[in-house]
Amino acid sequence: MSDQEHRSRVQRVFHKSMRVVLEPLISAETEGIDMVGSNGDVRKVFPILCSYIADYPEQCLVTCTKYGTCPKCQAKAKDLQEPTPGERRTPSWTKSIILEAKRKMSESNNNVKVFHNHCMDHEVSGSVYEPFWAKFPLCNIHQAIMFYTNYIKVSSSTSSAGSRLS
Numbered sequence: 185m186s187d188q189e190h191r192s193r194v195q196r197v198f199h200k201s202m203r204v205v206l207e208p209l210i211s212a213e214t215e216g217i218d219m220v221g222s223n224g225d226v227r228k229v230f231p232i233l234c235s236y237i238a239d240y241p242e243q244c245l246v247t248c249t250k251y252g253t254c255p256k257c258q259a260k261a262k263d264l265q266e267p268t269p270g271e272r273r274t275p276s277w278t279k280s281i282i283l284e285a286k287r288k289m290s291e292s293n294n295n296v297k298v299f300h301n302h303c304m305d306h307e308v309s310g311s312v313y314e315p316f317w318a319k320f321p322l323c324n325i326h327q328a329i330m331f332y333t334n335y336i337k338v339s340s341s342t343s344s345a346g347s348r349l350s
């Protein structure tokens with residue numbers, strides 16, 4: 185196995201693992217969950233994956249961004265010194281690049297190099313077929329990503345809706 189293939193597999197294992205760990209949050213985000221507040225009242229809350237704190241390499245891994253480019257905008261590496269940012273990256277944009285790369289890969293007899301090259305041409309990591317955040321309807325991973333601290337890795341915020349349940 186080449187170093188490139190090894191790195192790609194590590195990235196895919198990360199995304200598959202995160203998908204398993206965070207899967208319960210998807211239904212919580214869409215259907216809500218009951219939580220007891222500090223005063224004892226039970227309220228329906230909708231936790232949203234809204235911040236993910238990581239250093240730069242992990243930001244690229246999490247957002248499926250080509251290493252050396254910006255996890256938040258579509259600026260090419262050569263344009264990163266420009267005073268204005270590029271067009272924002274969005275989850276739907278990133279997923280569309282990956283989807284098109286998968287289509288091209290399947291047309292080329294499942295040549296993973298075709299997938300890799302299409303993604304890299306668009307400043308997207310050429311390793312991940314399905315980002316863990318792809319099924320979170322309200323998560324914008326490119327906005328959620330933040331600089332690293334030593335204390336928190338993943339957090340979510342909650343918003344309460346509706347009336348008290350008890």
Ligand SMILES: [Zn+2]
Pocket residue numbers: 254255256257258259269270
């Ligand atoms: Zn940027």
